[in-house]
Amino acid sequence: MASRRISTVRFAFAATILLFFCAVPVQAQSSQLTSGAVLPLYRALRNNGLDPQNVYKIREADIDREDVHLYLSDGVIGFTQSVEGRITGAFFEGDGEVLVRPPDRMERASLGLFTGRGVLEEHFTSAYLRFNDDTAKELQPYLRPSDEGAAFVSRNDASARRLAAMDAMRLAISFTSGPAASLPGEPWLPPDRVLHARVATERLGSVDIYFDTRAPEQIIVGQTSSVRGETYYDLWMSFPMHSVRKQTLSSSRFHGPTGPAWTRDMFSVASYTIHSAIDSTLNLAADAELVGTVSLGGTRILMFELSRYLQVKSVEADGTPLEFIQNETIEGSELSRRGNDLVAVVFPHPLAPGTELRLKFIYAGSVLTDAGGGLFYVGARGTWYPNRGVAMANYDVTFRFPRSYTLVATGKQVSLDQVGEQAIGHWVSEGPIPIAGFNLGRYVRSTAKAGNAEIVSYATRGVEKEMPKPAPMPAAATTQSPVPPDLAGPLATSEAALDPAAGSAELAAHAATTILAFDKLFGPYPFSSLALTQRPGTDSQGWPGMIFLSSYVYLTPGQRTAQHISPADNILYGEVMMPHEVAHQWFGDQVSWASYHEQWLLEAIANYSSLMLLEHENPTDEEVMLQAYRQLLATKSKEALPNVEAGPVTLGIRLSSSRFPVGYEVITYGRGTWLIHMLREMFRDASRTAQDPNGSDEVFLTMLRNLYVDYKQKEITNLDFERALEAVLPKSLWFENRQSLDWFFDGWVNGTAFPRFDLKDAHFSSRTGNSTVSATLRQLDAPDDLVSSVPIYGVVGGVVGESKIYLGRVFAEGPETRFTLPVPVGVKRLVVDPYQSVLTAP
Numbered sequence: 001m002a003s004r005r006i007s008t009v010r011f012a013f014a015a016t017i018l019l020f021f022c023a024v025p026v027q028a029q030s031s032q033l034t035s036g037a038v039l040p041l042y043r044a045l046r047n048n049g050l051d052p053q054n055v056y057k058i059r060e061a062d063i064d065r066e067d068v069h070l071y072l073s074d075g076v077i078g079f080t081q082s083v084e085g086r087i088t089g090a091f092f093e094g095d096g097e098v099l100v101r102p103p104d105r106m107e108r109a110s111l112g113l114f115t116g117r118g119v120l121e122e123h124f125t126s127a128y129l130r131f132n133d134d135t136a137k138e139l140q141p142y143l144r145p146s147d148e149g150a151a152f153v154s155r156n157d158a159s160a161r162r163l164a165a166m167d168a169m170r171l172a173i174s175f176t177s178g179p180a181a182s183l184p185g186e187p188w189l190p191p192d193r194v195l196h197a198r199v200a201t202e203r204l205g206s207v208d209i210y211f212d213t214r215a216p217e218q219i220i221v222g223q224t225s226s227v228r229g230e231t232y233y234d235l236w237m238s239f240p241m242h243s244v245r246k247q248t249l250s251s252s253r254f255h256g257p258t259g260p261a262w263t264r265d266m267f268s269v270a271s272y273t274i275h276s277a278i279d280s281t282l283n284l285a286a287d288a289e290l291v292g293t294v295s296l297g298g299t300r301i302l303m304f305e306l307s308r309y310l311q312v313k314s315v316e317a318d319g320t321p322l323e324f325i326q327n328e329t330i331e332g333s334e335l336s337r338r339g340n341d342l343v344a345v346v347f348p349h350p351l352a353p354g355t356e357l358r359l360k361f362i363y364a365g366s367v368l369t370d371a372g373g374g375l376f377y378v379g380a381r382g383t384w385y386p387n388r389g390v391a392m393a394n395y396d397v398t399f400r401f402p403r404s405y406t407l408v409a410t411g412k413q414v415s416l417d418q419v420g421e422q423a424i425g426h427w428v429s430e431g432p433i434p435i436a437g438f439n440l441g442r443y444v445r446s447t448a449k450a451g452n453a454e455i456v457s458y459a460t461r462g463v464e465k466e467m468p469k470p471a472p473m474p475a476a477a478t479t480q481s482p483v484p485p486d487l488a489g490p491l492a493t494s495e496a497a498l499d500p501a502a503g504s505a506e507l508a509a510h511a512a513t514t515i516l517a518f519d520k521l522f523g524p525y526p527f528s529s530l531a532l533t534q535r536p537g538t539d540s541q542g543w544p545g546m547i548f549l550s551s552y553v554y555l556t557p558g559q560r561t562a563q564h565i566s567p568a569d570n571i572l573y574g575e576v577m578m579p580h581e582v583a584h585q586w587f588g589d590q591v592s593w594a595s596y597h598e599q600w601l602l603e604a605i606a607n608y609s610s611l612m613l614l615e616h617e618n619p620t621d622e623e624v625m626l627q628a629y630r631q632l633l634a635t636k637s638k639e640a641l642p643n644v645e646a647g648p649v650t651l652g653i654r655l656s657s658s659r660f661p662v663g664y665e666v667i668t669y670g671r672g673t674w675l676i677h678m679l680r681e682m683f684r685d686a687s688r689t690a691q692d693p694n695g696s697d698e699v700f701l702t703m704l705r706n707l708y709v710d711y712k713q714k715e716i717t718n719l720d721f722e723r724a725l726e727a728v729l730p731k732s733l734w735f736e737n738r739q740s741l742d743w744f745f746d747g748w749v750n751g752t753a754f755p756r757f758d759l760k761d762a763h764f765s766s767r768t769g770n771s772t773v774s775a776t777l778r779q780l781d782a783p784d785d786l787v788s789s790v791p792i793y794g795v796v797g798g799v800v801g802e803s804k805i806y807l808g809r810v811f812a813e814g815p816e817t818r819f820t821l822p823v824p825v826g827v828k829r830l831v832v833d834p835y836q837s838v839l840t841a842p
Contacts, residue, residue, distance in 0.1 A: 033084065033176045038301065038346045039325060041175065044083045046168035046328070050091055050157045054079040055149035058092070061142035063135065065195050065211040066241040067219055069099040070127070072142070078152050079136055080160065087136040088171055089164065091156045092127045098199050098209060100221055100237065103245060106750050107237045110647055111221070113659060114236045115204060120221060122207070124199035128160060130167040132174040132194040167196050169303075169325075169344060170212070176300045178350030190243070211241070216595065218244065225658035228638075232658040266296040267357065269393050274385050277400040278368070278407075278440065282376065284310070285364035288385045290357075297353035304343045304386040310365035312386075315345050318358050322346060341383050361386045371536035372465030374442030375551070376405075385436070390592065392432035392713055399425050399438065406445070408458055408531045409438040410543045430527055432713055433544035434592055439533040444501035448508040450515035453525050457508035457532040459500040463551045464536035470552075470569050500534055500554030507532060507554060507578065514579045517613055521701060522586045522708045530585070532578070540577050542584035542606075553577055568628040571614075571621045579610035586708055594715035596652030601721055604649070604672030605704070608680075611673065626677065626836065629670035633754065634842050643667070644754045649675065650718060674839040675748060679725065681837035682789050685809055686730035693806070699728050718749065735787060735811050743787035743811075754841045755782035757790055757812065757832045764823065774820045775830060779812040781841060788812045792819075793834055794827030804834055 033041055055078040063070040075094015079087050100120040102108045108118040129135065146152070174192055195211040210220040218241040225232050269292035276286040306312065308327065315322045323346035345359070367384050369377045378384065401407050403423040411427035418424075429436070443458035511532055515525050527545040535541075535548040542548075552560055552573040560570050583606035593599050614622040633644040639659050646655045646663030649672045655663035683700040707716070707724050722745050735743045747753055762775035779788060790812050793804040805827065810819045833840070 034178050034300065034350055035348060037323060038172060038176055038344075039323060039328075041084060042168055042172045042325060042328065042344075045088065045171050045175075046165045047161055048080045048083060048089060048164040048168075049161045050078045050153045051081045052078075052149040052153045054081075054087075055146050055152045056143040057146045058094070058139065058142050058144070061139050063129075063138070063195070063197075065193070066243060067100055067103070067239075068195065068197075068209055068211045070197060070199075070209075071097040071099075072127075072139075073097065076146055076148065076152055077139070077143070078149070078156065078160075080164070084175065086175070088132065089128070089130045089160065090136065090139075091152075091160050092129065093125070093152070093156070096124045096127055096199065098122055098124060098197070098201075098207070100209060100219070102237050103239050103242075106648060106650065107239050109752070110651060110654070111236050113645065113647065114223070114234055114657075120207075120237070122199070122201040122204060124201045124207075126156075127197055127199040128163045130164070130171070130194070130196040132171050132192065135195065163198060167194070169301075169342075170194060172344075173299060173301045176346075177298045178300075179298055207236075213241070227658045227661070230658075230661065232656070232661070234657040234659070235654040238654065265388055265391065266299065267294055267302050267351075267388060268292050269388055269391065271394040271396070272385065272387075272436065273396045274436075275398045275400075278402070278405075280402055281366075282368040282370065283364065283366050284368065284384065286385065287360060287362045290359045290361070290386065292357055292359075294351045294353055294355040294357065297351050297355070300347045300350050302345050302347070302351075302388075304345060304361075304388060305341055305383050306343050306361075306363065306386045307365070307367050307383040308341050309367050310363045310384070312343055312361060312363045314360075314362045315343075316360045317347065320348075322348075322359075343386060368440060373462035373536075373551075374460035375462075375464050375534060375536045376440045377536050378437070378439060384438075387435075390434045392434055392592070394432055395427070395429040395436045397427045397436060397438075399427075401425070401440065404442070405440050406443040406458060407438060407440050408443075408533050408546060410436045410546050412528055412545075429544070433589060435543065437541075437543040437546065437548075439535060439546070439548055441534065443533065444504060446501075446505040446508045448505075448512040450512035450525065450530075451519065453512075453515060453527065454529045455508045455512045455515070455532070456529065457504040457511070459504035459507075459534045459554050461499055461501050463498050463500060467536075467551060467563070468538050469563065470538050470565050498551075498555060498559055500551055503554050503556055507549075511578060511582060514582045514613065518583060518586065518609065521609065521612075522705055526585060526590050526712075530582070540581055542581040542588060544585065544589040547578070547581040549578060549581070568624055571624055575614050575618070575621060576607070576610045576625060579613055580606050583607075583609040590713060591708060591711045592715045594717045596654070597650045598716060598718055599652045600649035600668045600672040601716065601718065603668050604676045607669050607673045608676040611677075623836075626674070627842075629673055630839065631842055632666050632670050633839075637661070637663075642754075644671070644752055646752075648750050648752055650750055671839070678748070678838055679744070681791075682733055682809070683730065685791055685806065685837075686732045688806060699730070703728050718745065732809065733789065735789075744789075747783065747786045747788070748839075751783065751786070753782050753786050753788075754839065755786065755788065756780040756841050757788075757838070759792075759830050759832055762830050764828070771823045771825060771827070772820050773807075773823045773827070773830060774818065777810050777812050777817045777819060777832070779815055779817070782815075784814050786812075786814070788838060790838055791833050791835075792821060793831045794823050795829040795831060796824070796826040804831060 055076065058072050058077045059074050061072040072092055073095040075092055077090050077092045080089035098120060102111055111120060112118050190213045193213045197209045199207050201207055207223050212218055217238045219239055221237040222233055222235045225234050269290050271291045273289040274286055276284055278284050312324055312326050315324045325344040367378060371377050395411055397409055397411060399407050399409065400422055403418055403421055407425055409427040410433065411429040413425060413427050415426040416423060442460055446457045448455040511530060519525055529545060531546045532549055534551055534554050536551060538550050538552060540549045557570055557574055560573060587605045588602045593602050611622050611625060635643055637643055637660050641659060643660060643666045646660035646667050649667055653664060655667045657663060680700050684695040684697055687699060688695040703724055722741055726739055726741050729739050729741065758778050760776050760778060762773055764773050777790060779786060789809050791809050792807045794807050795802060795804055797803050805824060807821045807823060810817060
């Protein structure tokens with residue numbers, strides 16, 4: 001699935017920057033512009049060049065920001081021209097060194113993937129610095145006069161002006177804000193400090209080091225890379241600064257679900273009322289009214305996400321026009337290539353906490369593309385209306401559109417009228433939902449029922465002009481093809497040969513049985529209806545009460561086979577993709593992830609839920625999918641590295657990089673699915689008794705059901721998930737006699753383990769009628785501190801009629817573990833995990 005929360009990442013850093021902008025309450029500084037127009041300030045910050053009168057020699061200067069250390073040993077530094085009386089940047093040439101020590105093994109491994117080292121300690125020959133504090137004054141004791149100001153500026157001014165755009169908006173927010181309002185009982189509110197250093201290193205090229213006290217993770221290190229015409233932002237490290245790590249993580253006053261309290265969204269939208277019109281040319285014109293409350297006061301600027309293809313015409317607050325800035329950061333061909341999906345809204349004065357805002361945006365543009373076959377692609381996804389990211393809110397949405405089309409939207413349809421050649425539809429959400437979407441096409445409608453819920457499938461009589469063909473791989477390890485369509489190549493398809501509408505009724509019925517099955521697993525379906533709509537491409541997207549499904553899902557197995565896709569892909573599109581998206585109606589649309597570190601959890605639960613249904617219907621196909629995911633983890637990227645080395649599941653969007661372009665998909669869905677499978681099998685084995693030798697899923701499934709109840713319309717963290725598992729952890733799964741799964745989360749969730757296991761030195765003995773076996777379990781190709789729970793079976797019978805008996809689980813700790821287990825009479829041989837309940841290298 002290409003979740004509506006993330007697509008294949010080309011500019012992962014942009015998502016991180018949006019988080020910064022969504023949560024940046026600031027404190028008063030000197031020369032604050034707490035009133036008046038902001039655009040001139042922003043443009044001055046964006047085009048901030050060097051001052052030839054402010055160039056100096058510099059020696060033995062240090063810039064220390066918590067975990068970030070910059071040393072300017074010897075060289076020349078030129079400061080930028082002042083903006084509103086403040087110096088905000090500098091350019092350095094000479095000998096320098098940067099030192100950043102990652103705080104844990106996960107960040108060290110991430111850094112090592114890109115640099116080959118566990119610490120960033122690099123010499124640099126030039127550096128561009130941007131800051132919002134007194135860095136320039138801090139450096140004054142180390143400055144000496146220089147007579148090369150004009151030559152220095154001539155060499156470096158163009159670079160300084162080009163780089164200034166990166167931080168202009170962040171500085172504008174800082175310099176226009178009033179005092180930040182502290183939260184009640186807040187134990188500590190650090191000064192608003194920003195330092196961005198782009199250093200030119202000899203070994204690694206240009207590297208960005210960000211220090212921002214108001215970001216969810218205050219320290220970020222990364223680099224822009226281009227591979228085969230694609231541009232990536234590789235996030236090498238991202239972690240909280242030292243002083244934050246020192247705080248008591250259990251303090252609810254200090255920490256929210258995603259980090260320090262001051263990094264939470266300072267403006268929470270409670271409701272959206274959107275009126276949209278789509279004309280015959282597929283242009284969308286809309287006005288969107290947002291009602292919300294200011295949580296943390298101080299700022300004059302709020303950032304909103306909106307597609308670069310939609311041009312804002314006006315923004316009002318309670319009828320008063322507001323200044324806004326859109327598509328200013330990037331110009332010309334660069335804007336055309338990359339786009340800018342952020343809009344800055346400027347208020348006349350700093351916002352006070354508790355203020356209710358009623359904002360109205362009027363905008364228009366083209367966000368729909370005609371793919372042929374009656375299919376349209378809503379390219380902007382969640383950015384077709386101004387939003388502050390994925391967050392629970394109520395929606396009231398009206399669409400006017402040509403009556404020759406069918407429009408499907410999130411929420412409950414309360415009316416559909418026709419006025420001449422236009423149709424007018426009205427949808428209202430059935431409670432808060434995290435995001436809203438719509439789809440448009442020339443559909444044939446099929447219906448089914450799942451209890452009181454109506455299931456409607458919308459399909460066309462044809463497919464897109466060119467169907468992207470999934471790349472020939474062992475399997476798609478996600479419900480999105482692991483290789484982007486542009487790399488896989490298009491598959492020309494005759495519309496007459498393929499009729500998705502013919503299978504629409506069967507798909508609706510399948511969705512109805514899926515909902516009923518998940519009702520038993522998780523609880524009642526949370527909406528009154530579910531709309532399935534065909535869309536072009538190889539991936540699918542889930543929305544509350546609505547699912548976009550690839551054209552491949554609508555085809556019959558025979559039609560898919562005729563398109564030369566792999567057997568595993570046939571299972572994926574026919575048996576996994578739709579149930580995966582249906583599972584998101586519970587885990588994803590009701591339970592949300594707290595940060596990018598938890599995205600894997602909801603995707604893995606949804607994907608594994610689809611495999612649990614498949615296990616009951618066709619266990620052979622479930623085994624095919626699990627083994628295909630495993631094979632994809634072992635498959636090497638174009639950089640000749642096994643995909644499993646992209647990183648742990650908890651790196652989220654950071655997994656997609658120049659080294660592993662599809663790392664997010666392969667790890668999140670492939671490894672993530674295996675991790676949930678491992679946990680389920682551990683709980684099942686722990687429940688085995690003489691009366692129930694096969695074990696039961698009752699404890700594990702009850703835990704999942706309670707997890708949904710406890711976190712419905714809330715955000716969940718990895719720690720929440722771990723604690724929910726530990727609360728019901730059977731005694732046989734206590735490692736070192738502790739009711740804890742730290743060993744599993746440390747080694748498997750936060751690691752990249754992909755081991756192999758075998759046995760040696762097995763010795764059987766029988767004393768006083770009790771038979772035992774002692775053997776050594778070897779854990780190969782794994783970190784020395786990896787702990788694994790491994791099932792051991794005994795083999796009884798001869799070559800004909802041979803069977804396997806479960807003996808117990810052994811904690812493999814390190815390379816070799818000696819164990820002893822009781823064995824029934826007749827067991828003469830041992831086997832390790834014959835039914836593949838532990839993720840191992842193929």
